[in-house]
Amino acid sequence: MKEINVQDITKVVEELCIKACTTLGNDWWQVMDDAISKENSPLAKDILKMLEENAKLAADTGEAICQDTGVAVVFLELGQDVRLIGGDLYDAINEGVRNGYTNGYLRKSVVSDPLLRKNTGDNTPAIIHTEIVPGDNLKIIVAPKGTGSENMSTLKMLKPADGKEGIVNFVLESVKAAGPNPCPPIVVGVGIGGNLERAGYIAKKALLRPLGQKNPLPHVAELEEELIEAVNNIGLGPQGLGGRTTALDVHVEVAPCHIGALPVAVNINCHASRHAEAVL
Amino acid sequence: MIKLTTPISPEEVKKLKVGDQVSISGVIYTARDAAHKRMVEAHSKGEKLPVDLKGQIIYYVGPCPAKPGKVVGAAGPTTSGRMDKYAPTTLDEFGLIGMIGKGQRSPEVVEAIKRNGAVYFVGVGGAGALLATKIKKVECMAYEDLGCEAIYRFEVEDLPVIVGIDSEGNNAYDIALKK
Ligand code: SF4
Numbered sequence A: 001m002k003e004i005n006v007q008d009i010t011k012v013v014e015e016l017c018i019k020a021c022t023t024l025g026n027d028w029w030q031v032m033d034d035a036i037s038k039e040n041s042p043l044a045k046d047i048l049k050m051l052e053e054n055a056k057l058a059a060d061t062g063e064a065i066c067q068d069t070g071v072a073v074v075f076l077e078l079g080q081d082v083r084l085i086g087g088d089l090y091d092a093i094n095e096g097v098r099n100g101y102t103n104g105y106l107r108k109s110v111v112s113d114p115l116l117r118k119n120t121g122d123n124t125p126a127i128i129h130t131e132i133v134p135g136d137n138l139k140i141i142v143a144p145k146g147t148g149s150e151n152m153s154t155l156k157m158l159k160p161a162d163g164k165e166g167i168v169n170f171v172l173e174s175v176k177a178a179g180p181n182p183c184p185p186i187v188v189g190v191g192i193g194g195n196l197e198r199a200g201y202i203a204k205k206a207l208l209r210p211l212g213q214k215n216p217l218p219h220v221a222e223l224e225e226e227l228i229e230a231v232n233n234i235g236l237g238p239q240g241l242g243g244r245t246t247a248l249d250v251h252v253e254v255a256p257c258h259i260g261a262l263p264v265a266v267n268i269n270c271h272a273s274r275h276a277e278a279v280l
Numbered sequence B: 001m002i003k004l005t006t007p008i009s010p011e012e013v014k015k016l017k018v019g020d021q022v023s024i025s026g027v028i029y030t031a032r033d034a035a036h037k038r039m040v041e042a043h044s045k046g047e048k049l050p051v052d053l054k055g056q057i058i059y060y061v062g063p064c065p066a067k068p069g070k071v072v073g074a075a076g077p078t079t080s081g082r083m084d085k086y087a088p089t090t091l092d093e094f095g096l097i098g099m100i101g102k103g104q105r106s107p108e109v110v111e112a113i114k115r116n117g118a119v120y121f122v123g124v125g126g127a128g129a130l131l132a133t134k135i136k137k138v139e140c141m142a143y144e145d146l147g148c149e150a151i152y153r154f155e156v157e158d159l160p161v162i163v164g165i166d167s168e169g170n171n172a173y174d175i176a177l178k179k
Helices: A006-022 A026-038 A042-061 A089-103 A160-178 A196-206 A218-232 B010-015 B033-044 B087-092 B107-116 B128-132 B144-149 B172-178
Strands: A002-005 A071-079 A082-085 A127-133 A138-145 A154-158 A186-194 A247-257 A262-269 A276-279 B002-005 B021-030 B057-059 B098-101 B119-122 B135-142 B151-165
Touching: A002 A006, A006 A089, A006 A138, A006 A276, A026 A042, A026 A247, A042 B128, A071 A089, A154 A160, A154 A196, A160 A186, A160 A218, A160 A262, A186 A196, A186 A218, A196 A247, A196 A262, A218 A247, B033 B087, B033 B144, B087 B107, B107 B119, B151 B172
Parallel strands: A002 A082, A071 A127, A186 A247, B002 B021, B021 B057, B057 B098, B098 B119
Antiparallel strands: A071 A138, A138 A276, A154 A262, A186 A262, B021 B151, B119 B151, B135 B151
């Protein structure tokens, strides 16, 4: 049994919120450099360079990369041998989000009720997903998600007979329908299998994988290759103003499902592929 | 790069062609969904608008709070489609001449742009930190209770935008996909 005090979790969540909203990983810089070198359209090149300049400025000054610092989506992998002490876990996480968004001068974009629409003023509550795993560590990933891209999410319950072709068509339809709204170049998370909620969950988790890294399952990695090619042939390009770079990457996650089901969820992330993690 | 200083005249707008890269200096106003809803509701009740938008430009943006010593936090464009329901009223009845946002507009908005000889600019979505450096002065004009969604007056210097839909209704997004 390892004891973790939830006050430490509050502190870590605060730091992760700020880090995720102001800095992008090395993986991001690599795929962006690569995209710039392969892009033919001068306007598209200019836009990509501007996004790099923006990311550099944000990292140097601690300013948010994008003003939509999103809803804080928090993924927990909680070791079953961890004993949490000092208070309520989810309260501690929300306190961390509150502190991070306040002390980091990040935008507060959460309303407490979807119909009454009153801003909570501190970006809480976070959306928290918890998985219980073996061991005695707690892994925390904070992934702020903006709404320009989240609003472009899609889910379709395909028929097993639709197969790979059906999946590819649905992903392409989703990316085309999203058009310029999610600030391309985008990152596409695709969740295949499971059921209604699992497909969405794994599509979102797919966005956490480093850019440029393929799914370890060969048949899924192959589908990813096919999808990135097809998505970048649409011609939408950066900001939807034309060009090759519509997506920086397409990540697919799969899950077991019913014999009669083929759920597919598409969760689009903007170029600001924001997430930061820590292990306690 | 075409340099424009606000307020821009109908003649200047007429000369802008889809895809032109433009840098804007001068005063612009901000508003998102919530502020649009209030303005349009106030107008329908015959109330006066909190700001005179005749000949002005609205920037669809909800910035991050300013850090100490700064005038504003990250401030890039938000998705314009959410304002489509209100935009024809802002053009037809408030006399707005330009909008800055990102993303496609509805056919109704494109018609209203043509009808009024207005223009729709797109900013680079996601470049909030960089665009914030072009904003030199910020003043809250109305609906302060809406926080980042309030109406602000921005004084900008060389804010980079692209003509997304010109006064004849030519649309940069449609053209990009046809290529
Ligand atoms: S879609 Fe992403 S990059 Fe674009 S404004 Fe929203 S959060 Fe920012």
